[in-house]
Amino acid sequence: MITPDKHAVISGGGLAGSLLALVLANRGMRVTVFEKRGDLRNLKAPAGKSINLALSERGIHALTKVDLADQVLKGTIPMRGRMVHARDGTTSFLPYSRDESEYIRSVSRPGLNRILLEKAGLHPNIELHFNSEVISTDPDKRVVSLNSVAASGREVSYDLLFGADGAGSPVRSSLHSFSDIGYRQEMLRHGYKELSMPASADGSFVLEPEALHIWPRGTYMLIALPNMDKTFTCTLFLPFDGEPGFDQLKEESQISAFFDSQFQDAVPLIPSLLTDFMTNPTGRLGTVRCDKWTYGDTALILGDAAHAIVPFFGQGMNCAFEDVSVLAEMLDEGNHQSWSDLLHEFEKERIANTNAIADMALTNYIEMRDLVSDPAFRLRRSLALELEKRFPERFIPKYSLVSFHRVPYKQAQEIGRRQDSVLKTLCEGKQGIAEIDWGRAETLVAELGAMNWAR
Numbered sequence: 001m002i003t004p005d006k007h008a009v010i011s012g013g014g015l016a017g018s019l020l021a022l023v024l025a026n027r028g029m030r031v032t033v034f035e036k037r038g039d040l041r042n043l044k045a046p047a048g049k050s051i052n053l054a055l056s057e058r059g060i061h062a063l064t065k066v067d068l069a070d071q072v073l074k075g076t077i078p079m080r081g082r083m084v085h086a087r088d089g090t091t092s093f094l095p096y097s098r099d100e101s102e103y104i105r106s107v108s109r110p111g112l113n114r115i116l117l118e119k120a121g122l123h124p125n126i127e128l129h130f131n132s133e134v135i136s137t138d139p140d141k142r143v144v145s146l147n148s149v150a151a152s153g154r155e156v157s158y159d160l161l162f163g164a165d166g167a168g169s170p171v172r173s174s175l176h177s178f179s180d181i182g183y184r185q186e187m188l189r190h191g192y193k194e195l196s197m198p199a200s201a202d203g204s205f206v207l208e209p210e211a212l213h214i215w216p217r218g219t220y221m222l223i224a225l226p227n228m229d230k231t232f233t234c235t236l237f238l239p240f241d242g243e244p245g246f247d248q249l250k251e252e253s254q255i256s257a258f259f260d261s262q263f264q265d266a267v268p269l270i271p272s273l274l275t276d277f278m279t280n281p282t283g284r285l286g287t288v289r290c291d292k293w294t295y296g297d298t299a300l301i302l303g304d305a306a307h308a309i310v311p312f313f314g315q316g317m318n319c320a321f322e323d324v325s326v327l328a329e330m331l332d333e334g335n336h337q338s339w340s341d342l343l344h345e346f347e348k349e350r351i352a353n354t355n356a357i358a359d360m361a362l363t364n365y366i367e368m369r370d371l372v373s374d375p376a377f378r379l380r381r382s383l384a385l386e387l388e389k390r391f392p393e394r395f396i397p398k399y400s401l402v403s404f405h406r407v408p409y410k411q412a413q414e415i416g417r418r419q420d421s422v423l424k425t426l427c428e429g430k431q432g433i434a435e436i437d438w439g440r441a442e443t444l445v446a447e448l449g450a451m452n453w454a455r
């Protein structure tokens, strides 16, 4: 049987690591967290990394495990749909759901991490160490080596090690050197740059706040998510090379000409555009996959360390949080004979699902940057929402399955594939929703079968 009298070391006190610390400590384990950065509880938001994120059902569910959902949700802004900005400055709103109670939420990354760290810092079973970088681990000896500012070269022993240290995970690299975990990383040939859109002179939002704004431009896009201080954080996603590409935007005149021609309505709203563009780093995006996340009963990687994904489904953090909630549920079931059993079952279930969301996130980039402007796509999307309204037990669109439900990602992906084929068939040759053959729709939806999971 699994006993809680273990010492767990967590590498990384980011989103997944700090949530995991609380989940393990609440179940009686002694937990030591090593975080490379300084103590976020005393720092301002670090520049350069996306400062707000879309939080949805899976992430919220995980926060309920540590009684933090209500506190976190108070500091979020609903995003009820996509506000699409055409080149000529006109806008159109595409709702995420037919149901007004279903929306995603914009949350501050450092704010959320701070809430988790504050609660962890008060827990008697948790020790937090900042400015403490894990360099490597020897899982056979069960020790981590630290390059801690306070005590350089220190070694710390553990019973269980959790690598929650992000896409560049040193724990993953160490494990890979002990046993082949089938690690591979595929970098996107597109990067991202963050820009700030301040509040208006009277302190209000300059765009509709309850929306995720998108300026889709085919091979690239600009997006904006609202913040609680009435600002927006904009992110430009663009190829590294080509026309247009980051390599073509070196001089102020090139940057201005590009934005003036492509994002005319956004430019006056981003007064620090040139400074932000020249000074903020260009971020890289990629997908990490591994065939194994464990080393016997000794170590587990999770969150971005195990499965970094591109951000276009707004699921990286939600998925990392779901790792933690699934682990918590397996611990609470209490029917594993050993840590080794539990870790292997966890790994088996999660790898299939995280591979599915990794694929869906890559596909969603094309939807966001291109398809949202396409009338045929818009018709399919309207039809999907209408089918959900007419046949709620049989048709829940893929976006909703991923964002507003907790149906396993792999199942959502499979259901989504079958739905796509129904939507294409029904929309063939049609210009608008009024032309849909509802009798045929009923037959095709019935063939999809009932949803075999609880709403």
Ligand SMILES: Cc1cc2nc3c(=O)[nH]c(=O)nc-3n(C[C@H](O)[C@H](O)[C@H](O)COP(=O)(O)OP(=O)(O)OC[C@H]3O[C@@H](n4cnc5c(N)ncnc54)[C@H](O)[C@@H]3O)c2cc1C
Binding pocket: 011, 012, 013, 014, 015, 016, 017, 034, 035, 036, 037, 050, 052, 053, 054, 055, 132, 133, 134, 135, 164, 165, 166, 167, 169, 170, 192, 235, 283, 302, 303, 304, 305, 309, 311, 313, 314, 315, 316, 317, 318, 319, 320
């Ligand atoms: C532009 C962008 C937009 C995104 N938007 C969304 C979104 O809208 N919704 C969503 O759900 N997800 C989004 N994501 C994904 C999300 O940011 C990640 O999936 C999430 O942060 C993963 O959490 P994590 O704790 O696993 O990793 P991280 O957040 O990367 O945390 C890892 C932690 O480990 C620490 N660390 C690293 N190395 C070491 C070391 N050697 N020793 C000790 N500590 C170490 C780091 O300092 C960090 O605190 C986005 C990502 C990007 C890049």
